Amino acid sequence: MKTVDVIGLPIAATTYAGAIEWIFEHARMADRAYGVEAASSHVPSLARHEPEFAEVMSKFSLICPDGMPVMWSVNRGLPEGEKLIDRVYGPNLMLKTIEASEGQGDLKHFFLGGSDSTLEKLQTRFAKENPLAQVVGVYSPPFREWKDQDLEDMITAIRECGANLVWVGLGCPKQERWIANNLEKLPAGCYFGIGAAFAFHAGEVDQAPAFFQKCGLEWLYRMCKEPRRLWKRYFVYN
Numbered sequence: 001m002k003t004v005d006v007i008g009l010p011i012a013a014t015t016y017a018g019a020i021e022w023i024f025e026h027a028r029m030a031d032r033a034y035g036v037e038a039a040s041s042h043v044p045s046l047a048r049h050e051p052e053f054a055e056v057m058s059k060f061s062l063i064c065p066d067g068m069p070v071m072w073s074v075n076r077g078l079p080e081g082e083k084l085i086d087r088v089y090g091p092n093l094m095l096k097t098i099e100a101s102e103g104q105g106d107l108k109h110f111f112l113g114g115s116d117s118t119l120e121k122l123q124t125r126f127a128k129e130n131p132l133a134q135v136v137g138v139y140s141p142p143f144r145e146w147k148d149q150d151l152e153d154m155i156t157a158i159r160e161c162g163a164n165l166v167w168v169g170l171g172c173p174k175q176e177r178w179i180a181n182n183l184e185k186l187p188a189g190c191y192f193g194i195g196a197a198f199a200f201h202a203g204e205v206d207q208a209p210a211f212f213q214k215c216g217l218e219w220l221y222r223m224c225k226e227p228r229r230l231w232k233r234y235f236v237y238n
Helices: 016-029 042-049 051-057 068-076 090-100 116-129 148-161 174-182 197-201 210-214 218-225 227-237
Strands: 003-006 009-012 033-039 062-065 108-112 134-139 165-168 189-193
Touching (some): 003 068, 009 042, 009 068, 016 033, 016 090, 033 042, 090 189, 108 116, 108 148, 116 134, 165 174
Parallel strands (some): 033 189, 108 134, 108 165
16 A cells, blocks of 8 residues: 655555555454554654654554644645545544444454443444444453553453454553554454544544544644643644
8 A cells, every 4th residue: 555654654545445445454364463553643743752652653554644634744745636635534444444344244343442331332332333243342451550461361352252353442652552562462453543432432522523623623622622631742742
């Protein structure tokens, strides 16, 4: 898949359809674990600031243009006729991938991260909206510093249910580090750094209105909603 360098990261010049085709192909290969990232502006910015995080992101096989500024940067590196008309927004990529997997018995989803109540809401939603999609397992990690046994428990849970599409909602950059640092231990499949998608789809956090998203101002909406958590991301890194 064609990529464009965005301040050091190879961002895929892809659409939702192209990303999903790649994801299904590599999940079915069953040869190893692949990292998939929906990169907001924070991801390349953090990688630019922190060499350790740049090394983490170098282990991802597919990095999609989630943020509008990331998509605009990709388009600056593409000839006319190949420019993207939409970003590959992580929460929507999750919805579209689950929808596209309906009725395909070899594609199985797993949700890792969030609280038990969040995961229950996700399962309820997808059972109602995508009844033919296979959500075969969930895991809520303990809210403390993890021990080696915690990691083994997560990997065992994924392996035993046979999932090959694993959605990791631990927050950025924790989820990216978890995926990259454990790729060689994880069961074969695609592992997604999916950020706030769990909270959005569980109805616990409001997504920015379409106008803010289209204009590249989603950061402003989220900043107003969660200033204490997000101010450093947007005003120091981005």
